[in-house]
Amino acid sequence: MNVILKKAQLNQHTVLYELEAPYIAKKANAGQFIILRINEFGERIPLTIADYNRDLGTITIIFQTVGKTTLDLARLNVGDSIQDVVGPLGTSSHFEKVKKVIVIGGGVGCAIAYPQAKTLFKCGIDIDIVAGFRTHELIILEDEMRQVCNRLFICTDDGSYKEKGLVTDILKRLLDEEKNYDLVIAIGPLVMMKYICKLTELYHIKTIVSLNPVMVDGTGMCGGCRVRVDGKIKFACVDGPDFDGLLVDFDELINRNNFYKEEEKHMCKLFGGK
Amino acid sequence: MSLKRVAMPVQDPLIRQTNFNEVSLGYSEEMAVDEAKRCINCINKPCISGCPVSVNIPEFINLIVKHDYEQAYKIITKTNSLPAICGRVCPQETQCEAKCIRGIKAEAISIGRLERFVADCHLKNGEYIEHISIVNGHKVAVIGSGPAGLSCANDLIHLGYSVNIFEALHTPGGVLVYGIPEFRLPKEVVESEIENLKKLGVEIQTNMVIGKILTVGDLEKMGYEAIFIGTGAGLPNFMGIVGEDLIGVYSANEFLTRINLMKAYLDEYDTPIKKGKNVAVIGGGNVAIDAARCAKRLGADHVFIIYRRSIEEMPARMEEINHAKEEGIIFKLQCNPIRINSNDKGEVSAIECVNMELGEIDSSGRRRPHVINNSNHVLEVDTVIIAIGTSPNPLIKNTTDELQTNNQGCFIVNDQLLTSKLGVYAGGDAVTGAATVILAMAAGKQAAKSIHEYLLNKY
Ligand SMILES: Cc1cc2nc3c(=O)[nH]c(=O)nc-3n(C[C@H](O)[C@H](O)[C@H](O)COP(=O)(O)OP(=O)(O)OC[C@H]3O[C@@H](n4cnc5c(N)ncnc54)[C@H](O)[C@@H]3O)c2cc1C
Ligand SMILES: Cc1cc2nc3c(=O)[nH]c(=O)nc-3n(C[C@H](O)[C@H](O)[C@H](O)COP(=O)(O)OP(=O)(O)OC[C@H]3O[C@@H](n4cnc5c(N)ncnc54)[C@H](O)[C@@H]3O)c2cc1C
Numbered sequence: 021m022n023v024i025l026k027k028a029q030l031n032q033h034t035v036l037y038e039l040e041a042p043y044i045a046k047k048a049n050a051g052q053f054i055i056l057r058i059n060e061f062g063e064r065i066p067l068t069i070a071d072y073n074r075d076l077g078t079i080t081i082i083f084q085t086v087g088k089t090t091l092d093l094a095r096l097n098v099g100d101s102i103q104d105v106v107g108p109l110g111t112s113s114h115f116e117k118v119k120k121v122i123v124i125g126g127g128v129g130c131a132i133a134y135p136q137a138k139t140l141f142k143c144g145i146d147i148d149i150v151a152g153f154r155t156h157e158l159i160i161l162e163d164e165m166r167q168v169c170n171r172l173f174i175c176t177d178d179g180s181y182k183e184k185g186l187v188t189d190i191l192k193r194l195l196d197e198e199k200n201y202d203l204v205i206a207i208g209p210l211v212m213m214k215y216i217c218k219l220t221e222l223y224h225i226k227t228i229v230s231l232n233p234v235m236v237d238g239t240g241m242c243g244g245c246r247v248r249v250d251g252k253i254k255f256a257c258v259d260g261p262d263f264d265g266l267l268v269d270f271d272e273l274i275n276r277n278n279f280y281k282e283e284e285k286h287m288c289k290l291f292g293g294k
Numbered sequence: 295m296s297l298k299r300v301a302m303p304v305q306d307p308l309i310r311q312t313n314f315n316e317v318s319l320g321y322s323e324e325m326a327v328d329e330a331k332r333c334i335n336c337i338n339k340p341c342i343s344g345c346p347v348s349v350n351i352p353e354f355i356n357l358i359v360k361h362d363y364e365q366a367y368k369i370i371t372k373t374n375s376l377p378a379i380c381g382r383v384c385p386q387e388t389q390c391e392a393k394c395i396r397g398i399k400a401e402a403i404s405i406g407r408l409e410r411f412v413a414d415c416h417l418k419n420g421e422y423i424e425h426i427s428i429v430n431g432h433k434v435a436v437i438g439s440g441p442a443g444l445s446c447a448n449d450l451i452h453l454g455y456s457v458n459i460f461e462a463l464h465t466p467g468g469v470l471v472y473g474i475p476e477f478r479l480p481k482e483v484v485e486s487e488i489e490n491l492k493k494l495g496v497e498i499q500t501n502m503v504i505g506k507i508l509t510v511g512d513l514e515k516m517g518y519e520a521i522f523i524g525t526g527a528g529l530p531n532f533m534g535i536v537g538e539d540l541i542g543v544y545s546a547n548e549f550l551t552r553i554n555l556m557k558a559y560l561d562e563y564d565t566p567i568k569k570g571k572n573v574a575v576i577g578g579g580n581v582a583i584d585a586a587r588c589a590k591r592l593g594a595d596h597v598f599i600i601y602r603r604s605i606e607e608m609p610a611r612m613e614e615i616n617h618a619k620e621e622g623i624i625f626k627l628q629c630n631p632i633r634i635n636s637n638d639k640g641e642v643s644a645i646e647c648v649n650m651e652l653g654e655i656d657s658s659g660r661r662r663p664h665v666i667n668n669s670n671h672v673l674e675v676d677t678v679i680i681a682i683g684t685s686p687n688p689l690i691k692n693t694t695d696e697l698q699t700n701n702q703g704c705f706i707v708n709d710q711l712l713t714s715k716l717g718v719y720a721g722g723d724a725v726t727g728a729a730t731v732i733l734a735m736a737a738g739k740q741a742a743k744s745i746h747e748y749l750l751n752k753y
């Protein structure tokens with residue numbers, strides 16, 4: 021049982037919770053995630069640890085309401101508890117000897133990109149953040165991201181806030197303007213990560229992506245989270261979720277993430293989703 | 295005296311393939327007594343030597359004849375702490391029953407069914423609760439709550455230790471809850487065995503992935519003087535053939551976990567699962583048979599088990615193979631998949647196989663299968679479930695430098711089940727690779743004994 025200590029609605033579809041989780045808080049690092057189950061009847065879903073406070077024994081999760089479980093989760097309030105929270109899972113991100121990094125977040129991916137940027141920035145590394153959203157109303161964590169980078173670039177698909185365009189447009193500009201970036205970290209929709217990797221490949225820049233396959237246990241037991249990296253099967257829950265983006269088979273993962281499209285659509289209709 | 299064993303009442307195959315209720319209904323008192331009377335109480339008692347935990351079989355059977363079921367229960371639980379489970383899932387035909395003298399000229403005594411009868415009687419009416427009077431003040435941590443961890447915890451608490459089990463999943467029980475289906479081992483049975491352990495004072499903490507939230511080193515710092523690792527062999531192997539990443543391909547573990555642990559077959563649970571119409575299961579062990587029978591129960595029209603050797607070589611329990619046949623599962627024997635084909639939506643559309651012939655005996659003592667040239671053929675299916683084996687996960691090994699494993703990832707231990715790290719013991723599937731419930735239990739017992747000796751010498 022993990023009690024919700026704080027709730028904030030970041031935009032119409034995105035909610036932030038601070039949870040009591042003393043043991044997890046003690047061990048959590050950027051890049052790791054938890055799996056939660058709201059109640060006995062719920063699904064187990066993975067969410068990134070967006071922040072943690074070892075002294076207070078709390079962790080922060082930020083999630084977008086996209087289906088039954090996330091909608092149910094968003095209906096909870098401060099004082100309610102979540103039946104099962106397990107973590108910290110996955111490997112934490114390690115970046116050796118980097119000096120200047122571009123961190124890219126797409127939509128709710130910013131919630132996952134933010135802790136990575138924060139960790140690197142704290143170590144004195146130069147960080148530029150590129151954050152892309154569909155439209156002005158969906159922007160999250162703008163102030164938080166601004167605090168953990170040298171420059172923040174925001175773009176919207178429809179031009180309703182800051183620059184109009186895609187994150188790849190800004191990325192290309194940055195890479196053309198400056199030659200000394202040594203790493204790109206990209207987190208967001210699979211299609212976004214795929215096109216970012218196509219671009220960075222041309223510039224020969226190492227690119228780390230955070231993958232989000234369907235997961236069940238998070239301990240390497242079900243194989244549902246398998247992804248193909250450099251031609252080999254990897255389990256994202258133990259070997260990842262961060263991988264070298266230039267080696268990831270995105271098309272295969274994009275296909276596999278539609279595994280339950282029919283089943284989930286049905287569930288969303290039942291529970292008032294889109 | 296009857297040459298034939300008393301038949302086990304079962305749910306009708308046509309009905310049971312539409313529900314998840316238990317298939318074997320259990321002996322009535324009359325049936326149990328009749329079957330028990332078939333035991334001739336032979337002098338050498340070879341059955342006991344066939345049992346990995348040496349249950350005193352003739353003695354408990356004799357007590358059934360005397361209608362003293364509670365006493366029979368006490369005899370069994372002297373050496374087997376999970377009889378309701380073992381009575382249902384042990385491969386008795388290769389263990390105790392294989393040694394039964396009556397098996398030479400007639401059918402062996404149904405020892406497993408009698409064990410189940412006694413255990414079920416106790417679960418229904420038993421009053422006997424053991425009381426632990428000794429508390430020795432020493433703490434032991436058990437990692438994993440499968441049969442190995444549960445039996446180790448049981449023996450340790452009886453020796454007076456304070457025992458804490460750490461389990462990664464949200465429900466304790468290991469394969470007994472996430473792998474073996476309800477229709478073979480009702481989860482109520484597992485729960486009540488676990489409740490008993492809790493009553494004895496064993497603490498179970500779920501959602502604790504050791505190697506992540508706490509390491510073995512952390513546990514030592516927290517004051518655990520010895521540690522038992524019973525983390526099983528859960529990591530599924532894939533075949534490495536084309537098409538394993540298509541929509542509709544499952545590892546048996548994922549398929550079974552969604553059904554058993556996450557109850558995908560019950561409407562009130564959110565767990566999604568693909569209900570295939572034509573399903574191919576690859577493999578020949580209990581895991582494959584369980585996956586196939588689950589797929590049938592989810593409403594499949596045709597379920598194929600594809601196995602590269604013949605039925606004699608199948609490692610699954612005979613009873614399950616027979617039950618599966620009765621339920622209409624189609625066995626494609628001496629057959630091996632070479633690729634999985636897809637439609638234009640990236641979903642499974644068929645599986646392509648070749649036929650196999652059996653050649654010389656190999657190192658496993660079974661005849662080695664060879665591909666028959668030009669025997670390629672295609673089976674139209676929409677779901678493929680891969681059940682070709684599992685190995686231990688690397689979570690603990692990766693975070694504990696001193697622990698040695700072999701190239702399959704199994705912990706290396708000595709006869710006392712001591713690992714390469716002082717005070718840390720391991721057993722069950724985590725050491726042997728995928729095996730059986732009773733062998734895991736026997737390992738848990740051995741580890742408890744070794745831990746006790748180690749700590750006695752230490753203080
Ligand atoms: C390592 C990891 C970290 C993640 N971190 C975050 C995060 O910080 N914030 C956030 O909003 N989302 C995150 N996600 C995605 C999040 O888990 C899914 O949005 C969530 O499971 C959707 O569940 P649902 O029932 O609401 O929607 P559904 O209707 O079930 O599904 C909607 C979409 O989510 C995907 N999905 C469904 N079930 C799972 C599952 N068990 N595991 C993974 N994906 C699934 C489906 O492919 C589908 O595209 C993360 C995923 C992974 C694997
Ligand atoms: C589908 C299926 C059917 C089977 N049918 C039969 C049968 O009919 N008869 C039979 O005798 N055997 C059968 N077996 C085999 C039998 O179930 C296993 O041999 C037995 O369960 C092994 O016991 P164990 O305690 O070693 O491991 P497991 O039962 O695998 O339990 C290990 C536990 O450790 C937990 N764990 C893993 N890593 C960690 C970690 N890092 N931290 C904390 N916890 C962790 C796991 O979540 C799990 O709960 C079957 C197996 C399967 C999969």
Ligand code: FES
Pocket residue numbers: 234235236237238239240241242243244245246255256257258
């Ligand atoms: S989530 Fe099950 S193996 Fe990764």
